[in-house]
Amino acid sequence: MGSRKRISNEKIKEAKKDIAFAKLNNCPTSPRKMRLVADIIRGVEVxxxxxxxxxxxxxxxxxxxxxxxxxxxxxxxxxxxxxxxxAELIVKTITVDSGRQLKRIRTAPQGRAHRIRKRSNHVTLILGTKEVKVKAEDKK
Incomplete structure (x- = not known):
């Protein structure tokens, strides 16, 4: 590996050291209901x-x-x-994506049928540390 790639790879590893993530796949809740709760904790301390x-x-x-x-x-x-x-961990990002749908049929009047979609979702949660913003005056 070249020195330029090695240096950039080390920078990426240092940046990833401060974050941790967890994933939840095929959670049997509709994505819309999960997003309501996810929006509440986005950017909040752990x-x-x-x-x-x-x-x-x-x-x-x-x-x-x-x-x-x-x-x-x-x-x-x-x-x-x-x-x-x-460490002052915060919920850096949290994403809720739709997962698979189970399609079921419910009987309806006059020999008809209605489609029921049982939705699921995938959630990805990334924790990070608080970034301290340095003013331009302090850099001088």
Whole structure:
């Protein structure tokens, strides 16, 4: 590997060291309902997000709480000996994509049938650290 590629690869590894992610595939909840809960915790600190999800009434919050705990565990494996409170982890990005649909048929009057689509979704959650913005005056 050339020196330029090696240097850029090392930069990418350093950038990825601060993040951890977890995925949830084929969750049997409609993507729209999951996005309502995901929008609440996007950009929020991890401890606050856990509190929000724990006391939320929506069914999707249980799944997202478990996924967030998994992402935290993944971060702890990556950064051994590091403390979560000192790292100031936040939910950097959370995406909810639609998964497969189970198509069922419900009987309707006069010999007809109505299609029922049981939706599922895929959730990807990425944790990162807070980025400290440095003013242009401080750089001088």
């Amino acid at each position: 401890q606050k997000a856990l509190g929000i999800l724990k006391y939320s009434k929506q069914h999707a919050s249980d799944k997202l709480e478990k996924l967030l705990l998994s992402a935290i565990a993944n971060w702890q494996v990556k950064n051994e000996g590091a403390d979560i409170e000192e």
